[in-house]
Amino acid sequence: MITVRPKIDYDCDVLIVGGGPAGSGLAFHLASKGIKVIVVEAGVFPRDKICGDGVSPIALAELEKMGITGTKKFKKANEIKKVGLFLKDSKAFIDLSKPDNLPFHARIIPRIELDNWIYEAAKKAGATYIQGTRVINYSITSNLALVELKNADKIFSLKAKLIVGADGSNSTIARKLHDRKPQDDYQLLGLRAYYKNVNGPRDRVDIYFNEGGFPGIFWMFPKGENGANIGIAMISKTFPHKPPHIKDLLMTHISNNPDILERIGPGEIEGKIDGWPITFFNAKQKIVADRLMLVGEAAGLINPLSGDGIQYALISANWASKTIEKCVKTHDFTSEALDAYTKQVNQNVGYDFALSDLLVQFPRNKSFTKVWMTILTVMIERAKTDKQYADIVAGIFEGTYPSYKALTGDFIIKSLKQGGIEIGKALTNSLINPSDTINTSIEVTQQLFKLIEDLKAHPKAHLNWVGDTASKVFTVAKHAAKSNPIAK
Ligand SMILES: Cc1cc2nc3c(=O)[nH]c(=O)nc-3n(C[C@H](O)[C@H](O)[C@H](O)COP(=O)(O)OP(=O)(O)OC[C@H]3O[C@@H](n4cnc5c(N)ncnc54)[C@H](O)[C@@H]3O)c2cc1C
Known part of the structure; x- marks a missing residue:
């Protein structure tokens, strides 16, 4: 049987919404294979993203595949060889072993730099970026994904064979797909403050627990020569009492904990203290549909135990690119064809995320x-x-x-x-x-x-x-x- 495909003037094969690690990572892989990609990004690079800036060895291995780890700037980023764990008088300082199968120790890389490196790599590979522009809606027909964009007061649309939501924890694309906003059962709230002029060491991250701030985790990560990223991630929904405001928790921790005070030394806050939600995996929600996919945090690919998401953003981009490459070749963008990606996600992280979700449930x-x-x-x-x-x-x-x-x-x-x-x-x-x-x-x-x-x-x-x-x-x-x- 001969299949006749209607002649549609597509603007691209794949339109990616969001240019963070997931979106730009996917754009890099697809463009490297000659697939026509447009990334629509609300911000303008280099842009900041509220984060702890901790980039795990697994994430760094993905960056290495993209040729991003050979630069002087990468080599200068704080290499993490120790972790300090603190709870009242109990303290442990652990020397981190580099995992055998991975090329680097974890690093702290401010997102304003990291995301820009990935964006540059994707552009070099051939991806087109439309910046300072938001995707506000989309519709799917049997032949195309029609995407509506807004740039200042101008509204226009683009035609793609496939739309990929890589638009993070508050994803517009996921909200429409699931017909609801993210539920607080599957969210953490995070807050970050940058400090300057703090004491060393430059190669140790510290994690603090305290009764008042539980179920939350506080961190202090070294940044550059004498800066730090200090923050808290806290489970949004708790029983039976609501947690206090997280900004108060962070400020109380910083003022009262002798260990962090010693490390901050003469340091002072640089810029604003900013918060952002972190959305984690809900196995009951779809991550593909006809002509549509979600990657990175838009798909909830976050470890709720650690709030770690950059590695899953990069890995899911890699997995998605393999499925999309096949779909482009076979002209098949049905949910059944895209489901190969869902299976890969479930097989690799489904069990781990389900268990982490359960472990997070107890301290709620x-x-x-x-x-x-x-x-x-x-x-x-x-x-x-x-x-x-x-x-x-x-x-x-x-x-x-x-x-x-x-x-x-x-x-x-x-x-x-x-x-x-x-x-x-x-x-x-x-x-x-x-x-x-x-x-x-x-x-x-x-x-x-x-x-x-x-x-x-x-x-x-x-x-x-x-x-x-x-x-x-x-x-x-x-x-x-x-x-x-x-x-x-
Ligand atoms: C306080 C805090 C601390 C964290 N610490 C760590 C950490 O130390 N290590 C770690 O691995 N992870 C950490 N995370 C999680 C990490 O930030 C995310 O997992 C990661 O950013 C996910 O990448 P992403 O590409 O999926 O989404 P994002 O990085 O959020 O990128 C989404 C992009 O989409 C754009 N966008 C959004 N909506 C639209 C739209 N409608 N149209 C166009 N563009 C749009 C945004 O501007 C953004 O650039 C932390 C998160 C928070 C909040």
Whole structure:
């Protein structure tokens, strides 16, 4: 049978919405294969993006494939060889081993530079950019994706064979596809402040936990000679109490934590403190449809445990380019053809993201914050003395170690053993200082009462939490049963 294709004057094969790491990464791969690409970007490069600026070894390996790692500027970026973990008096300083199969240690690269490097590489490969322009709508027919753009007061449209949403956590394309805005069950809120004139070291990132700021993580990442990126990422939806305003949490942490104060030294804030949502993976939502695909954070490709997303933006761009190349050759842009990309995403990160989503679900319940402080203290104490254990903990935060791989008997037994050692220390201490035992008993009793009061005051919130947790356990179990995750 001969298929007659209508003659349409397409402006490009693929129109990519957003020129961040996902959009420009995809533009690079497609243009390198001779596919006609237009990237529509709301900003104008070089443009900033609110971020911790931590670029993991996996992300750097993707940049190497794009020829971006040979420059003097890349070599100057802070190479991260150590991570500090802090919770009250528990502190661990872990030497980061470079993963064997990856070319670099993690680096801190301000997004105003990183995204510009990827944009330059994509342009050099042949991609066309339309900057300072937003995509405001699109429609799909059997023959084309018609995309509506707005530049200042001018509205115009372009015709493409395929539209790709790479427009980040608040994606216009994903909202229309899912017919809803991102849900707060699948969001973190992030806040970033740049500092100048801080103390060293230049090669260590620090992560801080504290009870008031939980379930959130604070960081201090070195930037350049004497700058720093300091911030917080916090789970948006918590039970039964709402978290306090994250700007207050960040400022309280910076003013009161002796470890960060020592590192900031004479440093001062540079520019504005800015926030941005982080949207993570909801396996129930589609990431492809006829003539449409989502990549990077528009597809929710973020690890909710660490907030790490640059590596998934770059990797998903690479996966998507392989599927799109085939679709361009076969002129088939149906959702069935594009689904090869969905399968690749599910196979590689589905299990890990489902498990991370479940792990994030537990600390959402703020009635158990004290328990989490104990678990984190146990992990930090173990990481001090056990290099293999420390590598796993650091790898999970760095995004090089999938969380499902940590679920080995060895890791769990070591954590439990350390828990036993901590209890032993507390018991010994109570024999030496009986007054401490009384204080601890009072504290435990107070916590129990608080928990019972919380349960009585917010029964519905706790029930909802139990229901959500059960559903997430079920999702993880499904993945565990059927998945054969490809090791990163
Ligand atoms: C506070 C904070 C800290 C973070 N820290 C880290 C970290 O240290 N390491 C890490 O790996 N990840 C971190 N992340 C996550 C990381 O920023 C994202 O995962 C990453 O930026 C996703 O890349 P992307 O290309 O998918 O989207 P983005 O980088 O968000 O790019 C989307 C692009 O689309 C453009 N755009 C949006 N809407 C439109 C439209 N309608 N039309 C045209 N253009 C549009 C935007 O201008 C933007 O340039 C952090 C995020 C936050 C908020």
